[in-house]
Amino acid sequence: MLNTLNHQMETEEMEECQERHHHQLAYLKNKMPTQQEMETVAELFKVFGDPTRLKLLAALLGQEMCVCDLSDLLGISQSAVSHQLRLLRASRLVKNRREGKSVFYSLDDDHVATILAQGMEHVRHQ
């Protein structure tokens, strides 16, 4: 999981609260994911953090769909849909294929369904 990355103990001391707590901050600092990692993951979750994009992903859970059907289904302008699909594509959450005039989008990641489900779970359990 997340905290099995780095188990070495650092020797140097570091600034802390006046009143010492029982934590070994230096040790924890080693275990923490890097800034770079966190930024990348945050970028991903940011993509999930918009109702329009969530609806797009939810719509694609069962089957592929073309842009205009997505636009109709969600009641959102074609332009807005296109812009958001671009973002989803950049995050490798959806892929697309052209068929004549239409472009069909589908999910491109196994984790999408899991992440969505966890989100809905949390919300349902208050």
Next chain:
Amino acid sequence: MLNTLNHQMETEEMEECQERHHHQLAYLKNKMPTQQEMETVAELFKVFGDPTRLKLLAALLGQEMCVCDLSDLLGISQSAVSHQLRLLRASRLVKNRREGKSVFYSLDDDHVATILAQGMEHVRHQ
């Protein structure tokens, strides 16, 4: 999962692309989560969509921590930490308890670890 919500078939027709596709949009519209639902879930993911908050959550994966230790550990101002913890509290992702001058924060949701893990998984597999 997400698309086992509503299985009734709607009779009315609706606007679509000129060139019809094989999807039954009316049927899908019934299955789609509501706008309200999507907004709530999006709110949750938005919280995960910031590196600082992710680091806070990651830091709390193993143990509870007080604000000043979090501030030291992440190298972020006490004020910034406090503001973000407030948000995390509002989303019921962390809880806190006071012990003397210090306030200790800990995770308040079983899904946090799972969601984080899924996010890291996605990122690692490109």
Next chain:
DNA sequence: CAAACATATGAACAGTTATTCATATGTTTG
């Protein structure tokens, strides 16, 4: 090839957000 359709994209604008700074609130200790 012209017209219609489907999608993509750039610019602009309004709304949101994360940090900082200053300061307030809460707690312990001498």
Next chain:
DNA sequence: CAAACATATGAATAACTGTTCATATGTTTG
């Protein structure tokens, strides 16, 4: 109770984001 420490919070600001509008690109069909 005064001083020091720990945390919280309001206001302000800079940066970011999602939509719209206009228009461009790509594709089919007559």
